[in-house]
Amino acid sequence: xxxxxxxxxxxxxxxxxxxxxxxxxxxxxxxxxxxxxxxxxxxxxxxxxxxxxxxxxxxxxxxxxxxxxxxxxxxxxxxxxxxxxxxxxxxxxxxxxxxxxxxxxxxxxxxxxxxxxxxxxxxxxxxxxxxxxxxxxxxxxxxxxxxxxxxxxx
Numbered sequence: 001x002x003x004x005x006x007x008x009x010x011x012x013x014x015x016x017x018x019x020x021x022x023x024x025x026x027x028x029x030x031x032x033x034x035x036x037x038x039x040x041x042x043x044x045x046x047x048x049x050x051x052x053x054x055x056x057x058x059x060x061x062x063x064x065x066x067x068x069x070x071x072x073x074x075x076x077x078x079x080x081x082x083x084x085x086x087x088x089x090x091x092x093x094x095x096x097x098x099x100x101x102x103x104x105x106x107x108x109x110x111x112x113x114x115x116x117x118x119x120x121x122x123x124x125x126x127x128x129x130x131x132x133x134x135x136x137x138x139x140x141x142x143x144x145x146x147x148x149x150x151x152x153x154x
Contacts, residue, residue: 002082003082003083003110004151005110005151006051006080006081006082006083006110008151009080009108009110009148009149009151010027010051010052010080012147012148012149012150013025013051013052013078013080013108013143013148014027014052016143016144016147016148017052017054017141017143020141021057022056022057023054023055023056023057023075024054024055024056024057024058025052025053025054026052026053026054026055026074027051027052027053028049028050028051029049029050029053029070029074030047030048030049030068030069030070031047031048031049031050031053031069031070031073031074031100032046032047032069032070032071033045033046033047033048033096033100034046034047036099036100038096038099041092041093041095041096041099042088042092043092043093043096047069048093048096050074050077050078050079050093050097051078051079051080051108052077052078052080053074053075053076053077053078054074054075054076054078054139055072055074055075056075073097073100073101073102074102075102075103075104075139076102076103076104076105076106076136076139076141077093077097077102077104077105077106078105078106078108079093079094079105079106079107079108080108080110081107081108081109081110081111090107093105094107094118094121095121098118098120098121103119103138103139104117104118104119104136104138104139105117105118106118106134106136108148110149112128113128113129113145113149114126114127114128115127115128115134115145115148117134117135117136119136119137119138125137127145128145129145131145132144132145132146133145134148
């Protein structure tokens with residue numbers, strides 16, 4: 001589902017968040033939800049895949065022991081709306097991620113260059129062009145808005 005904007009924002013978030021030594025920043029990681037009933041949120045799959053997710057910094061995974069589906073859920077899940085998605089799909093994921101125990105969920109809308117940071121399904125802060133930073137209080141993260149949306153498309 002990648003587009004130029006989606007992919008650029010995903011790469012920028014991974015780069016910016018990767019500068020914070022507290023986290024492992026992973027993109028397109030399969031989360032195993034086969035043991036959790038997420039049908040109440042409209043999710044009828046045995047895995048979900050955030051665009052970007054944060055885990056507490058861990059030791060290096062040996063290449064011969066690669067993980068295909070994570071049973072441990074991230075601290076933060078970030079979804080970027082792509083042209084082929086609708087907001088109701090990402091709203092379902094919002095509720096599912098909190099049911100799985102994330103501390104924060106980010107919903108990024110490329111079209112209006114905004115990031116909504118949720119600390120619960122009903123508590124959120126909206127950040128956009130008028131703001132200098134995206135602030136995630138739950139995870140103590142601050143990122144410059146301009147650097148997230150600097151897409152370089154001429």
